[in-house]
Amino acid sequence: MEERKYLAYLHHLWLTQVDLRRLCGDEGRDVGDIYKNLSEASLEDLGVESEKRYKILEKRKKFQSQQIDRVLYDREVRIILESDEEYPKSLREIPHSPYILYVRGILPQGEMFAVVWSRTMTS
Numbered sequence: 001m002e003e004r005k006y007l008a009y010l011h012h013l014w015l016t017q018v019d020l021r022r023l024c025g026d027e028g029r030d031v032g033d034i035y036k037n038l039s040e041a042s043l044e045d046l047g048v049e050s051e052k053r054y055k056i057l058e059k060r061k062k063f064q065s066q067q068i069d070r071v072l073y074d075r076e077v078r079i080i081l082e083s084d085e086e087y088p089k090s091l092r093e094i095p096h097s098p099y100i101l102y103v104r105g106i107l108p109q110g111e112m113f114a115v116v117w118s119r120t121m122t123s
Helices: 002-012 017-025 031-036 040-045 050-062 065-074
Strands: 077-081 100-104
Touching (some): 002 017, 002 031, 002 065, 002 077
8 A cells, every 4th residue: 555655645746647657667666765755866767847847846845645645544545556456447448548546436347437537636
């Protein structure tokens, strides 16, 4: 669960699904270590643009991981990775599938649809 928590933190700091996939694609990379040691150089190594690196690092200064932990816990949100057995087969088959899913409840088997939007997390 620790790795998933750090992925959620990095995602909240404006790393995209593509960034997360690139980050985790290398075997042996410790996501917690990457989060804890986030820097201009590490973001540059990931291929993050200069302006976005600045925004991420500024947001990191004010970031309170406890808020993310609380929202995930209170709302019973599970984090599912593309490599998990529970990850929907139909999503694996689309181009640019999300690397990480935030799920409440049980994912149905078979055909399904979803309504997805993005907004700032609130406590």
